[in-house]
Amino acid sequence: MPERLGIIGSGTIACGLARLASAHGEIALYARSEASAERARDRLGEDCTAEVVTELEELSEATFIVEAVVEAADAKLEAYRQIDPLLGEDTILTSSTSSLSITALAESSLRADRFAGFHLFNPVERMKLIELVYPPSASEETRRRVQALCEALGKTGVEVLDTPGFVVNRLLFPYLFDAVRFMEQSGLEPSAIDTCMRSGAGHPLGPLALLDLVGIDVSIAIGESIGAEVPRRLYAMAEEGRLGRKVKAGFLDYG
Structure with a gap:
């Protein structure tokens, strides 16, 4: 792998990327608390060589950062x-925002020319696509290195426009919400x-199971950001704590 990868976050996407990338090079994953770090280690499994840390300073040697926080x-x-x-001055900072x-994120960072969107899909190990989004300020060197990392990870990087939901979520979530209403x-x-x-239709996962996988809270946030009509049912589920597979309760039960 051409980069030393640092991951900020310890959720599903962060851990999936760490598992995948650890087979290709040096990985450090930052969790904000020891409790989060322990959960991340459990998710990664004993065979994963990624280092889980609780101090951001441990990512200082990374040449490529993927932010995957809430x-x-x-x-x-x-x-x-x-x-x-x-x-370091040449380190690239990316966001896995969906x-x-x-x-806007690049302009608020201190390295707008070394910033990109790096939208991974769950489960990271199986989904081949990474949506790549560049601010106008991104340098050609940034674009080259981001694409090179995609290829090193065995992924297909597709450059998309910086619009709400990019491509996949812009088309996917109205369908998922229609399934809830139906x-x-x-x-x-x-x-x-x-x-059905x-x-x-040949889908690998049904729409309601997919909402559970993404997370009900995350699905609400995505729906609101793209201007879709979010079903009231999802808000009620969020209030009840039925957030999907990560808590073993959503549209389906995973106990």
């Missing part, structure tokens, strides 16, 4: 504020709808 601009900008003074403006109108069980879309 999908909120304030949280991401705070991460950039903390990490930037620790990084919906926020890359141009479930309520029809009275069908979530498993029945998912089976898997067996009849």
Whole structure:
């Protein structure tokens, strides 16, 4: 792998990237607490060589950073504020955001010419696409290195426009939300709808199981960011703590 990779975050995407990339080179993953670090180590498994750290200084030797914190601009900008003074001048900073403006994030960082969107898909080890989003300020060297890392990870990097939801989520989430509304109108069980879309449309995962996988809270945030009509059912589920597979309860039960 042409870069020393540092990952900020310890959630599903962060751990998936760490598992994948650890087979190709040096990886350090930052978790903000020891409890988060322990959960990340459990997710990564004993065979993963990625180092899990709780001090941002441990990422100072990285040449390529992927930020994968919660999908909120304030949280991401705070991460950039903390990490930037620790990084080398040529280190590239990227965000795995699925919906926020890359141009706005880049302008708020201190390395707008070395910034890019690096939108990975879950599960990271299996999904081949990475949506690449560049602010106008991104240098050609940044573009070259970002694309080279995609190739080193065995991924297909596709440059897309900096629009809400980029391409995949802009098209995907209205469909997922329609599935929720149809479930309520029809009275069908979530498993029945998912089976129809898997067996009849060839989808690897049904829409309701996919919402569970993404996370109900994350799905709400993406829907709001792209201006889609988010079903009330999702807000109710979030209030109840039924956030999907990560808590073993969503449209389906995973206990």
